[in-house]
Amino acid sequence: MTRRLLQGLDNPIVVKEGVSRMRTWRAPVVATLYLSLIGAVGYAWLNVDIGVTQQSFGAVSASAIGSHAFAAMAFFQLTLISLFAPALAAGAVSGERERQTLDVLLVSRVSAFGIIWGKLVASMAYTLLLILTALPLFAAVFLFGGIDPSQFFVSQLITVATAIALGAISIFWSTLFKRSLAATVMSYVSAFGLMVGTAVLSTMLMAAQFTAGRSGLVATTGAQTPGLPALWYLNPFFSLYEVLFPQGYAWPTLRTFLQLLIFGPGAGGYTPIGGPVVEPWHATIVAEGLVAIACTIASVWLLRGRRTRPRRRLEPLAQEPA
């Protein structure tokens, strides 16, 4: 397993894509733009918050300012990543077809998995580089207080998981479609579905529950437990919000979450019963991981179809003795 992982990292496609990407003027320009925008959002939020706090209370609460600025930057980063990740990955395989380089690659010894894995790692490497370069900006805001290290870590984890999921989805479309334009359009539709569609659909489901007389909020164990549809848990923005501004809800256990996923919230919400607690960010990261794995497997399967598959020769039936 370790050997396979190391081989996966020593993938010629990763090296080639990395060299090609970093030689363009776009790479430093995109990184500069990305950091400038996040920095600008953080700086603007700090100034606005300081002004509002001074007017309201006459004294500045550093931790409140820090947490608000951090949240603004984290949400903005997640939005930017959901815009960049499809653009970086949607042309991965369809671009090879358009350049007429795919056949030559398929005749080499690199496996279909090696090609897809190489493309995913290469496109994600740049996205991760962007996330990594923005860390000092977050660290600067982190100094104001109001955000603990686990919130800092989990917010970045949600961003990375979202980038990987969107990258894998985009590579799937890129393998399915011959043209990069179609792959790019479908990648953005998918990104919109994950980032916005889940929220819209969840809200509609909640509204339907409310009109059906099933209240969305139920008091349990002293805290408010939201009787939210499971779809809400898959929305990265919602997960990020719950990480940065915890409401103190008693989140469902794994068992109740699965009930929620299959049957939806009951009339009385749910009662958490024994087992590990499923917070929204847990569900988001697991769901995004599963989507990434499923899309990678589907992409490998599609790419294998472009090569001759080994066929077993049927053994001739033994002759019956006369």
Next chain:
Amino acid sequence: MIAVDHLQKSFGRQLALDDVSFAVPKGEVFGFVGPNGAGKTTTIRILATLSAPDGGDATVGGVPVSENPAEVRALIGYMPDFFGVYDRLTSGEYLEFYAACHGVPRRRRARVAQELLELVDLTDRRDVAVDTLSRGMKQRLGLARALVHDPQVLLLDEPASGLDPRARVEMKELIRELRRMGKTILISSHILPELEELCTWVGFIDGGKMAAAGPMEEVRDRVTIGRRLRIELAQPSDEETERVSALLRDHPGVLSVRPLPDHLEVAVNDEVEDEQLLSALVEKKVRVRSFSQVAGDLSEAFMRLTEDHRT
């Protein structure tokens, strides 16, 4: 080294290959000849493990393409009719990338790239971006790319298409060099004179069916009737051309006379001595500017075979 046995392939209702069979012995250069859409690329793609046949078998080095495609990939070097290059990579990096894709150990990649650049005469372009190379250079680099893992068999689909005359000559020289290195080469083209100089074996395909295949001389002898001579007259007036044509037709061993705009093309059987024929013309006061044997009978053989095949 290459054996294609009753290959069948359809795309929807379109029959692309219909019972195609031929063989290429080790170390030979096989010219795969046919018009556009005849089935050359389809056959080569099957041999390159990029397309599965609907019926029949194909083996490379004794390895069945359908049963063990991975092993076949290690034996072949493939150059498609159209291929792109990665911009932003230099020629050296381009070859090293494909060497890595073919599993060449890291420590050997730079040396392999250098040797191949020397072979295709692109050493001075090692650090030049691939997308700035001329078409001829890209084709040579493509051929070098097909050689990174030192394959025994080369499948070259129209390697000279789109090249200028100088680049064609360079490509031909390169293929001759590869033959001297002991490679078995299957090269497709619809430009026959090119293949005639280069190939030792030939196969004609038309409309998805093989019209003929075998050693070049054998196929040519099978199809061509006698030899052809080119006679250019010093005074090519209509009357003189007609008089000389009549004289030639009366000469024993002459099969046909074809007046062309600037010369006469004469088909003769193998019993005719060229000197005797020329002397006979001179005795009859015919002023001959040039007298030579026509080279390149492959075109005629191809036309004859494909016509027979279509009727």
